[in-house]
Amino acid sequence: xxxPPAPAGRPPLGLAQLSLVGTAPxxxxxxxxxxxxxxxxxxxxxxxxxxxxxxxxxxxxMLRDALARMRDTGVAVRDIEFLLLDGTDQREAWLxxxxxGHALGAGSLTVACADEDTARATDTxxxxxxxxxxxxxxxxxxxxxxxxxxxxxAAAELARRAGCRIVLxxxxxxxxxxxxxxxxxxxxxxxxxxxxxxxxQRPATRQDLxxxxxxxxxxxxEGEFDLPALVAAFGPDVPLSVETPSERHLAELGEQGxxxxxxxxxxxxxxxxxxxxxxx
Numbered sequence: 001x002x003x004p005p006a007p008a009g010r011p012p013l014g015l016a017q018l019s020l021v022g023t024a025p026x027x028x029x030x031x032x033x034x035x036x037x038x039x040x041x042x043x044x045x046x047x048x049x050x051x052x053x054x055x056x057x058x059x060x061x062m063l064r065d066a067l068a069r070m071r072d073t074g075v076a077v078r079d080i081e082f083l084l085l086d087g088t089d090q091r092e093a094w095l096x097x098x099x100x101g102h103a104l105g106a107g108s109l110t111v112a113c114a115d116e117d118t119a120r121a122t123d124t125x126x127x128x129x130x131x132x133x134x135x136x137x138x139x140x141x142x143x144x145x146x147x148x149x150x151x152x153x154a155a156a157e158l159a160r161r162a163g164c165r166i167v168l169x170x171x172x173x174x175x176x177x178x179x180x181x182x183x184x185x186x187x188x189x190x191x192x193x194x195x196x197x198x199x200x201q202r203p204a205t206r207q208d209l210x211x212x213x214x215x216x217x218x219x220x221x222e223g224e225f226d227l228p229a230l231v232a233a234f235g236p237d238v239p240l241s242v243e244t245p246s247e248r249h250l251a252e253l254g255e256q257g258x259x260x261x262x263x264x265x266x267x268x269x270x271x272x273x274x275x276x277x278x279x280x
Contacts, residue, residue: 010274013266014039015058016194018214018245020255025054025077026065027255033073035259041079041110041241042066044100045093047275048214056100058060064102065127070105071109076238077101079140079192081110083145084144087117088128090116094128102135112142113149113158121149125162132164140167140191145175146209152178158185165191170241171217174225175209183233193234194243195224195266219242220265221272228272242266 015032016208017023017040023031025042046053056063070076080101083094097109105259109132114160115121128139141164143155152173155166168183168190199220203209220242231240242262 008087010270011234012038012078012239013257013263013270013280014041014239014241015262016041016090017043017081018243019262020119020250020259021142021245022052023255024052024062025056026062026069027070029066029075029077031070031255031259033075034256035263037075037242037263039076039078039239039241041081041182041243042077042095042106043082044080044097044104045082047082048263056104058099058103065111066104077104077106077243078258079108079110079133080104080137083109083111085111085113085121085278086113087115087120087124090124091127091131094230095131098137099131099134099136101137105135106188108138108140108165108167109144110120110140110149112144113155114147116148122158122161125158125164129162138191139152139164141165142167142169143172143176144169144213145172146206146213151176152182152186156189159189165189165193167192168221169194169196170225170227170230171196171198171213171243174198180229180233183230187234190234190238192239192241193231194241195220195227195231196242196244197221197227198223200207215245217246219244219246219249219261227269228229228276231273232276239268240266271274 005087028040044056141155159166
C-alpha cells in the first residue's frame with residue numbers, strides 16, 4: 001500500500017495527530033495511507049497528562065515500526081509536535097523532540113507560546129531555531145487563541161525576530177479575529193496551514209475554547225470558516241494538514257472511517273479553493 005503523490009499544482013495534504021490523538025504514529029501512517037493522505041504529523045511529546053505518550057526516540061521499537069510503515073506506504077512525517085513555551089528552560093525537551101523528528105525525517109516542530117515576556121520568548125525561539133539547524137528542523141510557532149501569543153501578527157513578529165516560521169490553524173485564526181489583510185502581510189512566514197471548521201460564533205469562555213480546540217472541531221467545508229478563501233490565499237507550496245479532532249465523529253465512524261471523511265472533505269475544500277484562484 002503506497003500513498004500516491006499529491007496531484008500537480010496541489011499542496012501536499014496531511015493528517016494531523018490531533019485528528020486521531022489516540023492512534024500511535026506507526027498506525028497513523030497506515031490509516032493516513034489508506035485514506036489517501038501524503039503525510040502525517042506526529043506527536044513525539046504529549047500535550048496533556050491524559051494523552052498517551054509515544055516513544056519515537058532513536059532506537060525505540062515504535063520508531064522502527066513507524067519508519068518501516070513509512071517506507072511501505074510512501075507516507076512521510078512532515079511535522080512533529082508539541083511544545084508549549086512557558087518561560088522555563090525547556091532545551092532538554094526540545095532537543096529530545098528534534099532527535100526524534102530528525103529520525104522520522106520531519107522538517108518542523110510546532111510550538112505555542114504561553115510566556116508573557118516577549119523578549120524572553122524571542123530568545124527562547126531563537127535558541128530553538130539555532131539548535132534546529134543541526135537536525136534539519138525549524139520551529140513553527142502556532143498562534144493559539146487562548147495562549148499569550150494568539151494572533152497571526154504577534155506570532156509572525158516573534159518568528160521573524162527569532163528566524164523561524166509559523167503554522168496557521170484555521171480555528172485559531174478565526175477565533176483570534178484574523179483578517180485577509182493579515183494573511184497577505186504575513187504569508188511569507190507561514191510554513192503550514194491546518195484545516196478544520198466550525199461555527200462563526202466564538203465560544204464564550206477560555207475553557208470552552210480549549211474544549212473546542214482539543215476535542216470537537218468541525219469537518220472542513222461544513223462550517224462557517226470560509227476555508228476555500230483561506231486556502232486560496234496560499235500557493236501550492238504551503239502544505240495543508242487536517243487537524244480536526246472530534247470525539248463524536250470518531251466514535252461514530254472509527255479511525256479509518258473518520259480519516260476517509262476528513263480526506264474527502266479536505267479535497268472538496270481544495271477544489272473550491274482552486275476555483276477561487278481561477279476566478280481571481
